[in-house]
Amino acid sequence: xxxxxxxxxxxxxxxxxxxxxxxxxxxxxxxxxxxxxxxxxxxxxxxxxxxxxxxxxxxxxxxxxxxxxxxxxxxxxxxxxxxxxxxxxxxxxxxxxxxxxxxxxxxxxxxxxxx
Amino acid sequence: xxxxxxxxxxxxxxxxxxxxxxxxxxxxxxxxxxxxxxxxxxxxxxxxxxxxxxxxxxxxxxxxxxxxxxxxxxxxxxxxxxxxxxxxxxxxxxxxxxxxxxxxxxxxxxxxxx
Numbered sequence: 001x002x003x004x005x006x007x008x009x010x011x012x013x014x015x016x017x018x019x020x021x022x023x024x025x026x027x028x029x030x031x032x033x034x035x036x037x038x039x040x041x042x043x044x045x046x047x048x049x050x051x052x053x054x055x056x057x058x059x060x061x062x063x064x065x066x067x068x069x070x071x072x073x074x075x076x077x078x079x080x081x082x083x084x085x086x087x088x089x090x091x092x093x094x095x096x097x098x099x100x101x102x103x104x105x106x107x108x109x110x111x112x113x114x115x
Numbered sequence: 116x117x118x119x120x121x122x123x124x125x126x127x128x129x130x131x132x133x134x135x136x137x138x139x140x141x142x143x144x145x146x147x148x149x150x151x152x153x154x155x156x157x158x159x160x161x162x163x164x165x166x167x168x169x170x171x172x173x174x175x176x177x178x179x180x181x182x183x184x185x186x187x188x189x190x191x192x193x194x195x196x197x198x199x200x201x202x203x204x205x206x207x208x209x210x211x212x213x214x215x216x217x218x219x220x221x222x223x224x225x226x227x228x229x
Contacts, residue, residue, distance in 0.1 A: 004157075033216050043204060045220035052216075091157060095216070100171035102148065103208075103218060105158040 002027045004094050006106035013082045014114050020067075021077045021109045023092030031097045034068065036077045039089040039108070048090070051075065079111075087113045117141075119221035121207050127227045128197055136192040136224045140209030147190050148218060149182060152204040161205075164190060197228045 003026045013019035025034070036048040051059045051068050058066050063083075067076045079086055092106040120139040128134050140147050149161040160174040164184045175181070179198075184190040194201055204225050208218040 006157075037220075043206075043223045043225075045206065045208070047217055050216060093158075100163045100165075101146065101210075102160050102163050102171060102174075103150075103158075104160070105150075107155075107157040 002029070002032075002094050002096070002104050004092055004104050004106040006092055006109050008109045009107075010110045010112070012112045012114055013079070015082055015084060017082055018078060018080045019082055019111065021079075021090050021092075021111070023075045023077070023106055025073050025075065025092070025094050027073070027094065027096075029096060033095045033097065034066075034075045035093040035095065035103070036064070036066070036075075037091045037093060037105075038086075039091060040087075045091070049077065082113050084113050084115060087111055119207055119209055119219050121205075121221035121224050123224060124222065125225045125227075127229060130199060130228055131196055133193065133195045134197055134226065136194075136205050136226070138190045138192070138207030138209075138221060140188065140190070140207070141211075141219055142188075143211065144209035144219075145187060145212050146210045146218075147184060148208045149190070149192050150206045150208065152206055152223070154203070158206065161192070194226075197226075199228050202226055202228045 005024045032053045034051045038046045049061045063080045065078045089108045091108045094104045122137045147164040150158040163171040166187045179195045182192045204223040206223040208220045210218045
């Protein structure tokens with residue numbers, strides 16, 4: 001069975017600085033998707049970025065980028081130029097490309113942005 | 116609709132009562148998921164629907180939990196004889212089809228069992 005681990009329950013970053021959130025996963029599959037979701041206090045889960053496992057190039061979305069290390073089964077999220085609005089819970093998620101396509105989530109990292 | 120809608124937003128119920136949680140997915144989305152988020156925990160998978168059928172119910176924690184989906188649209192999650200450990204946020208998500216990589220989430224229902 002696949003598992004997703006986020007070892008940082010909480011992180012803090014100064015406004016305008018850069019922060020990296022860690023995520024590791026375990027799977028025997030070769031093809032899958034990885035995601036970072038953001039959950040602000042409103043509870044709405046918002047997709048931040050996704051990565052297809054077959055792509056070697058790291059995904060980027062504006063200030064958000066990932067460091068995908070397939071062999072190490074590591075998928076970290078880098079937030080550059082942190083803004084107050086980035087404060088939220090961040091969840092790493094894994095999704096298979098077959099079967100029921102369910103998402104498997106980590107336990108989350110709470111990000112605080114300091115003014 | 117414009118997004119995934121869940122109702123009620125908050126629900127307080129007495130231990131032993133039954134509750135129904137509703138999810139309206141984005142129009143046309145065939146895949147629908149229910150997740151449970153307990154305080155300080157990640158999202159725990161409950162059940163997956165493709166159309167009206169549920170090929171994966173493996174996450175339902177006990178036979179007190181059931182879910183159905185009608186017309187390939189609205190889904191209802193029912194919890195019978197609620198217990199205090201059922202207190203959590205219940206999140207629903209939908210995606211355009213089972214292969215689509217993006218799931219869109221509702222704002223969840225916060226269930227409190229007293």
